[in-house]
Amino acid sequence: MYVKLNFLKPFILCCFLFYCLNMKAQTTSLEECFSIAKQNNITIKQARSALLTGEYNLQAEKKGYFPKVDLLSSYSYLSNPLTINLQTVKDGIVEGSSQQSVNTANEIYHEITGGNLSQAAQDRIYDASKKVISGIYPDYNPSLSKQSYFIAGVGVRQPIFLGNKINSSIDLAQSVVNSADIGVELAGKEVDFLIAIQYIRILYLNSLIKKQEQIVNALDKNKNYAEELVKNKILPPYQKNWTNVVLIQAQSQYNNIKLEKQNAHLELNKLMGVDLNTEIVISDTLRYNAVNLEKPVKDYWLTNPVYRIANNKITYAETAEKISKSMALPNIFAIGNYNLYQKDLPVSIPDWFVGLELQWTLYNGQTSKKTLAAKQLIEEAKLGEENSSLMLQVQSRVAKNKMSSLQNDVDAMDAARKEAATTSSLITKRMNNQLSSPKDVNDALLVETEIEKGYYTAVLGYYLALAEYFNSLGNPSQITQFIK
Secondary structure, three states, rough: HHHHHHHHHHHHHHHHHHHHOOOOOHHHHHHHHHHHHHHHHHHHHHHHHHHHHHHHHHHHHHHHOEEEEEEEEEEEEOOOOOOOOHHHHHHHHHHHHHHHHHHHHHHHHHHHHHHHHHHHHHHHHHHHHHHHHHOOOOOOOOOOOOOOEEEEEEEEEEEEOOOOOOHHHHHHHHHHHHHHHHHHHHHHHHHHHHHHHHHHHHHHHHHHHHHHHHHHHHHHHHHHHHHHHHOOOOHHHHHHHHHHHHHHHHHHHHHHHHHHHHHHHHHHHHHHOOOOOOOOOOOOOOOOOOOOOOOOOHHHHOOOOOOOOHHHHHHHHHHHHHHHHHHOEEEEEEEEEEEEOOOOOOOOOOOOEEEEEEEEEOOOHHHHHHHHHHHHHHHHHHHHHHHHHHHHHHHHHHHHHHHHHHHHHHHHHHHHHHHHHHHHHHHHHHHHHHOOOOOHHHHHHHHHHHHHHHHHHHHHHHHHHHHHHHHHHHOOHHHHHHHO
8 A cells, every 4th residue: 555655646646736737817926825835846846865865774773783795715826836845854864764763772671671772783773773764765756736826705793892893884874864854854855945936036027017018008099199189289209109118118117027047947846856947826916014023933043944954063073082082992803714615625724713803003193183184173073063053043033123114114105106196197188188208208217117016126125034034034935925
């Protein structure tokens, strides 16, 4: 059943994407963008892959206590077979053996008679023994091996004591896994933040497009009205030409905004991990609502993955110091070997053996310096942690200050745009009563457009600062409460 469900996951995801991205009647929400990105974003997938790699390495380090079993084999061809030179010790062996024969005969004679052999008898026994031993002593050097031989065996090496190297390696691998785990969360947070930025940007562009459409329509009506006045010879022709110029500029700005929105959608598609040609319906505009921010919890930065990954570097550095110190301690292994192929083995090679092996580096000029470097790395990591804490605190405070400043701009620009809209309406009415010219209407509409753009730009900055604030708290997706 579990396998079947896993098999259906891609199908369910495709259906979800089709439903969210291709329905024309409903806009894609920011929450849906976050959800799609979690499954498809390449950066998040890379972070998950790095985590999986770290977990495999951790599993490998945990097996460091297991014995190592090797199949060892070799083929050797010697310039000359190994031999033992018996000729260099021949005189000593003959002399010693002959003298031993004399001593043995003398002891036997003494046991029987109670006396010793005469010197002449001893000399005869000595000469006879020497002649016999010299005759049977090898006049060649026997070989200890053949000129070529093959060895095949199984070697075992079991760690007994490694000076805490294995434990430290496991701790180091665990630290890497912890860092990769935080990295997955950090990647998700960064992607959420960037998606929120692009989504807000699209809402901003939708607002500009909507306003620009209204301005283009108003300028088009003004151009048509000017044409009628020129036909009726009420206005000179250059007044109509002026309205054409302004209309062309407004249409060009409208097209440029639409192209900018296409680029924003491309960026959003990339962040979500979907095909760049996927059509994402986001038809909402940017609506301003003042946000009353609650005071963040004490030491809020401690839960931010940016801070946590800096904190984990301290653990990594401390483990690196332990490994550096362990290099000065000895290593003890139990070793053994069994020769599987025992035919024609040299005399000097046993069929099997077991033993203990000690490896201890008595002097290494690099060890002390590496230990100092590891200690310095700990200090560096602690400074990095402190810097991350300060950076996040500064980011949150700066973002709040930006919001306060932009809130004043939004209020001022909102009042100005209302006045501009009223002014444009009054001038248009005056033109209909022939109390003002089409040029006056054009000027009023252009001023109204710029003020409207200024208003939405201030609103955009306000929400971008809000996104930065939530990102500094470590929860950029919280902005969905205010982007509806």
